[in-house]
Amino acid sequence: MTKPAIYLDHNAASLLLPEARAALVAALDMVGNPSSVHGHGRALRNLIDSARGQVASLAGAERKQVVFTGSATEAITQAIVGGAKAFASSAILVSAGEHAAVLKAAEATGLPVVTIGLNGDGFIDLDQLGAEIARADAAGETLLVALHWVNNETGVVQPMGRINALVGPTRHTLFIDAVQAFGKLPLDFAGSAPDMMAVSGHKIGSPAGIGALLVKAHADVVRLIPGGGQEQGRRGGTEAAGLIAAFGAAAAAYDEKYQHAGLLALIDKLETGLRAIAPDVVIFGDERIGNVSNFAVPGVKNATAMMGLDLLGLSVSSGSACSSGKVGASHVLAAMGVAPELAECALRVSLGWNSTAADVEAFIAGFESILGRHRSRQGQAA
Template identity: 65%
Template sequence: MRVCGIARQGAAKRRIGIVQTLDAGRMTQAAIYLDHNAAAPLLPEAREAMLAALELTGNPSSIHAHGRSLRHLIETARSRVAGVCGAVPAQVVFTASATEAITQAVCGSIKAFGVERLILSAGEHAATTKAAASTGVPLETIALDGEGRIELAALRQALALADEDGVTALVCVHSANNETGVVQPIGGINSLVGPTRHFLFVDAVQALGKQALDFAASAPDMMAVSGHKIGGIAGAAALLLKSHADTVRLIPGGGQEQGRRGGTEAVPAIAAFGAAAEAIEARFDLLRVSMLTKKLEAGIERLAPDTVIFGRGAERIGNTVAFAVPGVKNTVALMALDLAGVSISSGSACSSGKVGRSHVLDAMGVAPELSEGALRVSLGWSTTDDDIEGFLAAFSTVLSRRRKAA
């Protein structure tokens, strides 16, 4: 009995700890959130869809009524995701994350297409570069210009060399860079790869909801998108496949997703993804967000005229500002802003915990001492004018400390 009593006391303490952790989380959520490229706040429509799905019991692969109810939610979400991507529903394969979708595209292409060479831009997300490195297939990296755009002449040369060598290549590029917001010249890339016998994969994770996508009518053979970047929840993403790419597979499993991705689908996350896809166009007002971004940039430069905004001379998605102020270390700035209740990042959420140098900025030729001060502010559907004012006030304090230390 005494042992049981001790166990109950331990369980009670754990429950108290959980409640305290949840309370701390709620306090954090009340802060100014300007890290939408890492994850967008949950849309009300997505929350409602997720909760409705959680109320249902069953397996979507079952043929009884319970299973059919869940299957209906998945197919509704599939149609909604297809709609925002300019695709047809049959082209949408649900995965558990964008990293999985990217890995399926890269690794699955080796077997499905007989790919013998991978061609990547130097600014690709780590999910792509690490998937490519894991294949053992020869890899060619295409340089970026000083603004962060892929060098089209170098891509043309790489494709010509693949033709000379008689090998099939897979070209991997992102639509919009997650760190700088720089938009890649997808039209030019399409025109180079589309007419060839080579294949094209586009990482559209940051573009979804911010740029018009037209997968069905464009050159890419495959495209990856993710739910939590537009206001869904983590746990649902998608790989879009043209019909000739249906054999690009990674997880065989039990035949789900028409055999293209095994494993029981995470219906609540998928339903939230579908609801977010349907709602994002109305919720994400690009003109409003772009105006807030311009106000942010102007405010930063007013506070620090020597600010360097990365990719400023290129087309960028209208929600992202990547910048550095000479003499300000991003480690110091991030901690000070966090203490002030402002959440931003130093770059990719997959690596910013390390707060190291950005490979994207290195590829752009940014000086190391400037790259080490890089900060990224990314806005979204929930960003307000007060958020921008709050950030500028907090950043002003960071800069005042720099001036005092100088």
Template identity: 70%
Template structure:
């Protein structure tokens, strides 16, 4: 009997929630343009308005602070490239552990990019930010600081309170990539310091192809795609009403399906089980606060490419880091920034749980992991 597939790559993309699928399909049955004033257009506009309210609630934002985009990557690019123009900044500061979308958007501005380090636990070095801002103030420069709230590879929760206290009390600007934070940790955009924040749909069980940029009022001129005035002029192009509706439904339903305590227990269960199988296991970011649904680890000598292949053949889907790296299996820039030795970064795997994960998934994973480690030991003559 064929073993059922086990999906443990929620940080790449969560399975579509039933509520989101229903909202998406229902919206696809409607005809019209959301900008039209007739009844067909108004029906679509009502769906978008409802979704905007639901996304705002999950993000702790005001309804009119939510601007729908084609993805979290687009939201990130609008925030950084559009923000650099609108705020007339002189340089961009990004941490070395940012998602590739943030790093590439910073490069795309054509401005000097200053890199903020990570410590050995995967935490952004706040002292680096303080030093950069102090130096900028001395020469009259204005900076846009771009950081992530939760690391997509390690799950490490960043010290946002300290970062916000630094940047929020300065003439500089703060953008936060919250794609891995929304739904998993409390967001309170409306009352916190960030000027801009990006979130996505498919990380919380919504459809791909839709994200949102959260914008404070003074950031209304941060634009990237001109057009016919959609999204109050902040993002051109006819809204994809069905995708927006699916995003909104996911934002509303996700808290009902995602139980952080239960998901965290699954991660603790597999980490304990892996240590029994491989006592030399290294868990990255283990000493820091983690969001709870992800484990990034390595068994020294067991290459990620080999382990992933073995697990995939066993019907278990995991990853070696960001899924936005063209499917490649290669060394992680996040782990490199943490000072992890190159030989160990080549062995790093990421297992991420989510709303659909079960104890059976965790047990199936440990069985597969045990088989992979066992074959590796036998091949290299290592005693069990």
């Protein structure tokens, strides 16, 4: 089986950066346990501490605020399940567009979960958010508010300044899923309102299996996995030094490798090409991160289109890649009020650090051929 020639699904997982590969390989040649006090253990501890500083730098965090986890999903679960317990939350607030990791973690708390709606452009309903906070204040309840910064399916960037202003001054806990924002937007965790924030390694070019939870000092009490005191007692289990080193190397290299303006120009090129071959194309979301386009051509089912593109060596998705490889209905598009028959035509193209104009041109050519076959079948049916 040949590898796909062109990879256009970076929101699911970005390609491994050479710097991350080199750091991982070098760490695999080291032996010991980072908690050991002998020379081999100290060498691994120094490697982890260096990576902690690199991740902190990209996140605008202090080194001590970075807690390494086995994935962003684990970080999210620690923040929500552990946070709800630590802060005696009465209820969890999420938006209708959250990643499944957030929704499932909120459900796992056993607490009431209040869902904040999205408007047609994919933005969180801030009026409803404010009303829920006011209601909780009046009732003497303590909320854990768990919201995403950038939507993984549509790329819509939430108005984080306004969210921070609404929740930050209150006594409620604010957790932000920053997985799709990390490395793509300027983060200032140390100087901003969120109490906790989750980031991921494989979205910025490190291997999968490593993430981090950023925590303010008062949130150091949040726990999920007890153990032998690793990560300053905040996450048990022997650290995966190689993965952590690769995560750090990716974070250090990503500012240079991820060219936001260039990818925005490529997305513009892609959407211009789509409109030229399919004037009825619908592009979802307005104020989006620069590397994503989620669109639908009415009548062209995403499962069929993805299969055809895959045969042409073009890897795209229909949205989140975290549903056991299934192509299902998008809860995000449903929350935005998109009709089901249009939502089942939605495709997501997401670009990354190695994407080129030639990749975009190949996608347009490939999708045009699929449209041609679709129109031919329509003509024969008529």
